[in-house]
Amino acid sequence: MFIKQLYTSCISEAAYYIESEGEAAIIDPLRDISVYLELADSRNARIRYIFETHIHADFISGHLDLAKVTGAPIVFGPDTDTRYPIIKTIDGERLQLGAVSFEVLHTPGHTLESSCFLLRDEMDLPNAVFTGDTLFVGDVGRPDLSSGDMSKEELASLLYDSLATKISSLPDNVIVYPAHGQGSICGKELGPETFSTIGEQKKCNYALKVHSREEFIRIVTEGLADPPQYFPINARINKIGYGPMEDVLKRGLQPLSVSDFSKKSGSENIILLDTRPSDQFGLGFIPESISIGLDGRYAEWAGSLLPFDTHIIMVCPEGNEEESIIRLARVGFENICGYLKGGFTSWQKAGMPIDLIIDVEADELAMDIPHDPNLLVVDVRKPAEFAEGHVLGAMNLTLADMNDPASMAQFEDHHNIYLHCEGGYRSVIAASLLKRQGIHNIRNITGGWKAIKEQSGIEFEKEASMLN
Secondary structure: OEEEEEEEHHHOEEEEEEEEOOEEEEEOOEOOOHHHHHHHHHOOOEEEEEEOOOOOOOOOEOHHHHHHHHOOOEEEOOOOOOOOOOEEOOOOOEEEEOOEEEEEEEOOOOEOOOEEEEEEOOOOOEEEEEEEOOEEOOEEOOOOOEOOOOOHHHHHHHHHHHHHHHHOOOOOOOEEEEOEOOOOOOOOOOOOOOOEEHHHHHHHOHHHHOOOHHHHHHHHHOOOOOOOOHHHHHHHHHHHOOOOHHHHHHHHOOEEOHHHHHHHHOOOOEEEEEOOOHHHHHHOEOOOOEEOOOOOOHHHHHHHHOOOOOEEEEEOOOOOHHHHHHHHHOOOOOOEEEEEOOHHHHHHHOOOOOEOOEEEOHHHHHHHHHHOOOEEEEEOOOHHHHHHOEEOOOEEOOHHHOOOHHHHOOOOOOOEEEEEOOOOHHHHHHHHHHHHOOOOOEEEEOOHHHHHOOOOOOOEEOOHHHHO
8 A cells, every 4th residue: 555645835736646556546636637647657557536625715626637647536535426427325334445435524614525545454444534624733724714604603513523433433542634834824833744643633623622512612713814816716616617628728828029018918818927936026127916825835925816707817937837827727817828038138138118016124123113104014914913913003904905996095105115924025015916906005014024033123913803
């Protein structure tokens, strides 16, 4: 038996390859399926099953493309409704893979169809459980992302039963392989490890230590941030199906000359996306372009901030055009229609207009605060980050809210806006969004909060009401 976790850190997603006697199964594959095909080929194995723990909301699964290439069936748990052929299993059903088998554990709660797959070894002993979004390391799945006609409290009650009857009863030595790690929005307090054991989780996971149903429901439903805009879009795509990845790449990998790019960028139904690192973007960029660098949580922020009903043209680091498209496709973008040939350098060489972001160091902010009555510090971190400590008098406007016209209405012409996040990635995105909306009197604080809090000349405070 061979097990390999295939972890994609930029979206905190774990897919799995399991093999026995030349037969392989893939669990929760991403849309770009080449890694699974190459792994099976390198081991002279045949992919026999494609398992899905549930209908995902945070990424587009690769199940359809993988099934088309390999002929392997797509396997879901009970209560799954799709518009494409699947094997809909029943609770307790077993599927053989070489000398090992998978037992279906229907575990509704995160979603109604959520199921875990218990891997039994050659001796029919429980070896590992692939828990999807039912159980994470240190956390459990949110019950508010795909509830259908049920409330989050009703789903949380189902999750309580699923954990008590299907998960906690497993032997302590069973390995826990979840679908996500730290950074995923599918839970609240995911730990840094990407796998664990049942015994360790019963000791450390807050959700498995709660004995009262009422207390469990309260804990897992309180303090949930609004899910990103792309979650329901992705869930729908995963339910009804999508076009081949090769078609997305064919449309997107169209090199555009400076002239053609300029013409397209002037169209109303076009978003100009710059995927270069944030520090490069700030030194010069095409006016009205949005910065979302490949060096951060690119796909998540693209899905959270960009509209799905417009076309996208891109400025990419040369050689990273395909990666930029693939990672957009992971969260459901299929309307990419070309990239700037030669990258930003070709735009500069053609003498085309450019914009830039003024960077300032944290010590300059410390010097400016006492002397500028119009200075406004805008902290784009999440409310929980802001609550832990922020510049005295700062405005907390999270990056996810930067497209809200009501939020933008808070700024006035006399404001001198100083933007920051934790380290600098999100604040550059925020700066590009502000500039696109005609707000140009902004400065980006390099190093973000990490640099600011080291400056003794800047007063800080905490948001006590949010920390209680």
